[in-house]
Amino acid sequence: MAPPVTLDTINPKVLKCEYAVRGEIVTLAQRIQQELQSNPGSHSFDEILYCNIGNPQSLGQQPITFFREVLALCDHPAILDRSETQDLFSADAVERARQILDQIPGRATGAYSHSQGIKGLRDTIAAGIQARDGFPADPNDIFLTDGASPAVHMMMQLLIRSEEDGIFCPIPQYPLYSASIALHGGTLVPYCLDEETGWGLEISELKKQLEAAKSKGIAVRALVIINPGNPTGQVLAEENQRDIVEFCKTEGLVLLADEVYQENVYVPEKTFHSFKKISRSMGYGEEDLCLVSFQSVSKGYYGECGKRGGYMEVTGFNADIREQIYKMASVNLCSNISGQILASLVMSPPKVGDKSYKSYCAEKEGILASLARRAKALENAINNLEGVSCNKAEGAMYLFPRIYLPQKAIQAAEDANIAPDAFYCRRLLNATGIVVVPGSGFGQVTGTWHFRCTILPQEDKIPAVISRLTDFHKGFMDEFRD
Amino acid sequence: MAPPVTLDTINPKVLKCEYAVRGEIVTLAQRIQQELQSNPGSHSFDEILYCNIGNPQSLGQQPITFFREVLALCDHPAILDRSETQDLFSADAVERARQILDQIPGRATGAYSHSQGIKGLRDTIAAGIQARDGFPADPNDIFLTDGASPAVHMMMQLLIRSEEDGIFCPIPQYPLYSASIALHGGTLVPYCLDEETGWGLEISELKKQLEAAKSKGIAVRALVIINPGNPTGQVLAEENQRDIVEFCKTEGLVLLADEVYQENVYVPEKTFHSFKKISRSMGYGEEDLCLVSFQSVSKGYYGECGKRGGYMEVTGFNADIREQIYKMASVNLCSNISGQILASLVMSPPKVGDKSYKSYCAEKEGILASLARRAKALENAINNLEGVSCNKAEGAMYLFPRIYLPQKAIQAAEDANIAPDAFYCRRLLNATGIVVVPGSGFGQVTGTWHFRCTILPQEDKIPAVISRLTDFHKGFMDEFRD
Incomplete structure (x- = not known):
């Protein structure tokens, strides 16, 4: 008897659907990461840098303390009245948790x-x-x-x-x-x-x-x-x-x-x-x-x-x-x-006068200012690459540079039966451990090639990202320059 | 210009979809609940008893302490090393939270x-x-x-x-x-x-x-x-x-x-x-x-x-x-x-020897034993109703009794243009505040009528549920008996 479910008998809409942000290049990155774990030194880099996805905390961004305090208290309201809680949590987090619990019928966060x-x-x-x-x-x-x-x-x-x-x-x-x-x-x-x-x-x-x-x-x-x-x-x-x-x-x-x-x-x-x-x-x-x-x-x-x-x-x-x-x-x-x-x-963070307001603002502004610096540094570095131009990251978490690929690189990609930008990104990953997503996963004007790179690596990693990317790109261009 | 979205222009599959557990009867219950709040005494009962949905904590069931301790600690790992935490949380919850965090890349529960x-x-x-x-x-x-x-x-x-x-x-x-x-x-x-x-x-x-x-x-x-x-x-x-x-x-x-x-x-x-x-x-x-x-x-x-x-x-x-x-x-x-x-x-609760094991078992067995008692009490009471038969709740959280509705009640439902079991359930809600779901929302053999009632009201409420249901049913049968 034939297996009941085959690619020919599933919903063709599922087959048609693509999701590049977690696509082939990420699967490859996960494989390399496993190789690095089981066999350190198997690659010319020692870690994978995931710049493929807007996932800040996976790259070391710390959560906002006030938010996490409130969540923890709502998860375990039994401790709200304990004296130790006053020492462990900020006073306005305790107050906010109480307010929220009062808004939930029966205070039941498990309903x-x-x-x-x-x-x-x-x-x-x-x-x-x-x-x-x-x-x-x-x-x-x-x-x-x-x-x-x-x-x-x-x-x-x-x-x-x-x-x-x-x-x-x-x-x-x-x-x-x-x-x-x-x-x-x-x-x-x-x-x-x-x-x-x-x-x-x-x-x-x-x-x-x-x-x-x-x-x-x-x-x-x-x-x-x-x-x-x-x-x-x-x-x-x-x-x-x-x-x-x-x-x-x-x-x-x-x-x-x-x-x-x-x-x-x-x-x-x-x-x-x-x-x-x-x-x-x-x-x-x-x-x-x-x-x-x-x-x-x-x-x-x-x-x-x-x-x-x-x-x-x-x-x-x-x-x-x-x-x-x-x-x-x-x-x-x-x-x-x-x-x-x-x-x-x-949508309703601590306000002026709240106990956590100052520390909250410091955390928030620290993160946003750092993101702005990282965006700028990466944008500058990318614009310094031969045959690459990059618009400003005015907002969001990404840069989407255009790469003017040499004809020889396009030909090599065709020979390997993948899109030229995917070819570039795969090479980048294999050479540096940096994961970015080919522009073809987002759509682009025909004949243009891009990649998406997040601005999320922590600031102490940015110089390494820039130098690895720069070195790789130079080598790539040297190899394929027409 | 016609509005861009009308019932005639949306996905007909959405129109076709029905979800009785949160259907019309629940909307009516929510309205009555608001009336009770804004105008206490407006109905012959003082609260709505939601027996329509398997939502135990909404009816007062308490969460398992160990689970909530671990969740709270994973939400706010910053407190794991504080001495107050040792007093506030059980030792094995702290240990489990550490184990779980170690399993998460970068310990990032926010990624x-x-x-x-x-x-x-x-x-x-x-x-x-x-x-x-x-x-x-x-x-x-x-x-x-x-x-x-x-x-x-x-x-x-x-x-x-x-x-x-x-x-x-x-x-x-x-x-x-x-x-x-x-x-x-x-x-x-x-x-x-x-x-x-x-x-x-x-x-x-x-x-x-x-x-x-x-x-x-x-x-x-x-x-x-x-x-x-x-x-x-x-x-x-x-x-x-x-x-x-x-x-x-x-x-x-x-x-x-x-x-x-x-x-x-x-x-x-x-x-x-x-x-x-x-x-x-x-x-x-x-x-x-x-x-x-x-x-x-x-x-x-x-x-x-x-x-x-x-x-x-x-x-x-x-x-x-x-x-x-x-x-x-x-x-x-x-x-x-x-x-x-x-x-x-x-899937991996506290085990013999763990600090929380005894209290965990007491909580778990307390809940399950109480559910068994509630199932039995409701089953017996429902089987005592005229023209109603009810199978055992061997498991899950529900009873699904069959009601042999008098012809006059079926006729009255037809006149009101609703299914006979929905007619019964709406009457029940209006008379008692008890919310159950008509069998027609689940499907049933043609010509048979049922309702689904959860066994979830807390034990101190069960006598009231039984007496309200019994009184209502007697009155209903008296009104419609052939």
């Missing part, structure tokens, strides 16, 4: 919550959004999720009926979007960001691609925008955001705003503005625009990827659609409570 | 892990499975997930290509399965459990339904079995399990074994056996059967629903299919680390 998340925590998050934007936010619009990814899947599942439904995505894009659209059987409708203008978004490009999609019989349902950009690191200008809002309103598109890097802005001339703030400041309300904003505890200065906390703020949908979104959330019961609590903490 | 979960925790879980079954388990077969639900979705997404792919589900079934099959566009192929024989599973029924499905052009891909049963509470006999394994092997079906209630067995004459143990003891190995076992931290004596921890053990699939499952897991990066840690703890 399923409301499917959208604990109401009191949603109140806190809504207040945080309101403080950020200067416009009201409604706790009933908040859906707490296990990180931003499940929220994105939920919206794709809601909107996509068949491959005739299209979702606008930037190129390059974070591959969660291409993967999720593939899994749900829709069509990714690309719009290209303009590398020449620092990954700018041109409305003319959107219009052109919308027409092209229509002519193929594809109904575009939504527009994904990632701000600050991933993998591109740009921060959108306010005026550009207004144009995008206007375009979505005019064309009847749902605006899916990936705003998980809202705290990660490194240049004084740029500021993050949420799309909700922009649309409300244009006078647009619930009736004018379907807008979903995604936020996560994995990014920002907190970088709590392992906690899987996040939310989406859902505005502009009719009540009957909201009910369907609620139903989808309820099938999975609720997101994890620690993640819910953490999402409320990042 | 994304391997997409299948932290390797050291999977080692612990595999060892726990091996100790339970007496057969080897491989950590590479374990996929840690945010509760069992995402794991079930993942398998449905893998197996279902179109509505011509069928998934065998018991009737009655836990509505996660019907919801997930609907969302992924497959066909639920029902097999009826036999209420007369205590919700027994007859192979003849499986054969009959398999033929019926084939004649409709449906290829059945997998068989879902829930043991101990939800909503039915039965524990399968070993011989019955062997027949099921044989059937799946012969017919080339993937066996999806929902074993989340493996610790919830209340009668001395029954024992839980995993399907993996059964199939291995029959001499069947990897080549013979595709078998997925689902486990969750939400059930058992621990009942940690809010932590969203769980795993699936995936055996019998080819390497190329395993790669596809890994890819699906990697798109969502990883499950939450606290849930991962807790999954390792429930």
Whole structure:
């Protein structure tokens, strides 16, 4: 009897889905890491440097103390009244834990919550959004999720009926979007960001691609925008955001705003503005625009990827659609409570006068200032490489340099049957232990080649990253220069 | 301009999906609860008793101390070396937290892990499975997930290509399965459990339904079995399990074994056996059967629903299919680390000689013994109701009594345009504040009516539940008796 499950008999959408951030190059890196462990000295480097993924704490970033204190106390509330706890934990963490527990029915952090998340925590998050934007936010619009990814899947599942439904995505894009659209059987409708203008978004490009999609019989349902950009690191200008809002309103598109890097802005001339703030400041309300904003505890200065906390703020949908979104959330019961609590903490951190305020600010500013320095140092170093140009990392956690590969390298990649940028990245890994992701995993203008490199190695490692990368690149060019 | 998203333009699979456990009756209960808060005395009862969902801690069950100690310490490892910690936490919890942190690369509980979960925790879980079954388990077969639900979705997404792919589900079934099959566009192929024989599973029924499905052009891909049963509470006999394994092997079906209630067995004459143990003891190995076992931290004596921890053990699939499952897991990066840690703890609790062993056993046995008493008390009371019969809750957390509704009640329900069991449950809620789920949400033999009631109210509440239910039922029968 034939095995019941083969590649020919599984869901072809699963086969089609790709996720480069944890793709082939990472599998290779894990193998090398095992070789280094079992046989030190087997490679010309002694550790793998994972610059493939926005996972700050895996590279040594420390968690924010206040957040972890509150989480620990909520996990084990039995110690709240013990005198030792006063010595071990900051007073405002104890107080915050009590407040949070009071918001949870029965103080039961081990119970399923409301499917959208604990109401009191949603109140806190809504207040945080309101403080950020200067416009009201409604706790009933908040859906707490296990990180931003499940929220994105939920919206794709809601909107996509068949491959005739299209979702606008930037190129390059974070591959969660291409993967999720593939899994749900829709069509990714690309719009290209303009590398020449620092990954700018041109409305003319959107219009052109919308027409092209229509002519193929594809109904575009939504527009994904990632701000600050991933993998591109740009921060959108306010005026550009207004144009995008206007375009979505005019064309009847749902605006899916990936705003998980809202705290990660490194240049004084740029500021993050949420799309909700922009649309409300244009006078647009619930009736004018379907807008979903995604936020996560994995990014920002907190970088709590392992906690899987996040939310989406859902505005502009009719009540009957909201009910369907609620139903989808309820099938999975609720997101994890620690993640819910953490999402409320990042949207409502210690304030002036709180016992932890000073140490909290020092931790936060230390991390953000260091990220800015690392971004700058890597950007400069990469721009010093022959045949490489790199836009500024204004925000997010990535650089996305363009490599002008020599024809001989492209030919060698073709002979090896892989994309030229994957060829470069594999060589880099084998020579230096540095893991970056080929641009082809994110999408790029045909004939251009890039890679994505995080700015996350700790500062004491940055010189080594730069010198290893520089040496490798020089050797690579020497080998393949036309 | 028409709103961009309407019920006519969303994914019809979302529309089709139903999830009774958090359906209409729960929405009504939440409304009444708000009324009770804002206007005490507005109803003839003073609180809502949620017997609709297996959510033990929401009804006052206390978490297992050792588990919470370890979670708190892993959340805030900075206190591990403080002297106060020795006074606040048990010594073996401190030791376990250290062990776990040592298993996490960089001790970073705030980092994304391997997409299948932290390797050291999977080692612990595999060892726990091996100790339970007496057969080897491989950590590479374990996929840690945010509760069992995402794991079930993942398998449905893998197996279902179109509505011509069928998934065998018991009737009655836990509505996660019907919801997930609907969302992924497959066909639920029902097999009826036999209420007369205590919700027994007859192979003849499986054969009959398999033929019926084939004649409709449906290829059945997998068989879902829930043991101990939800909503039915039965524990399968070993011989019955062997027949099921044989059937799946012969017919080339993937066996999806929902074993989340493996610790919830209340009668001395029954024992839980995993399907993996059964199939291995029959001499069947990897080549013979595709078998997925689902486990969750939400059930058992621990009942940690809010932590969203769980795993699936995936055996019998080819390497190329395993790669596809890994890819699906990697798109969502990883499950939450606290849930991962807790999954390792429930599969490896304190052992003889450990400092916490005695108190752990007392907590565990206290909860399980109380659940057994509550199950028995409710079962007896329900069987004393006129026109109601109820099988034993041998396991799980539910009773699923059959109500022989008078014709007049059925007529009244028809007039109100709802299912007769939903009519009964709504009346029950309005009269008593007790929330149960109509049998129609789980599926039942046509013309029979049931409801699902958890055994989870705390013991001091059970007499009130019984007397309120008894009084209501008497009044209901008096009103509608033919």
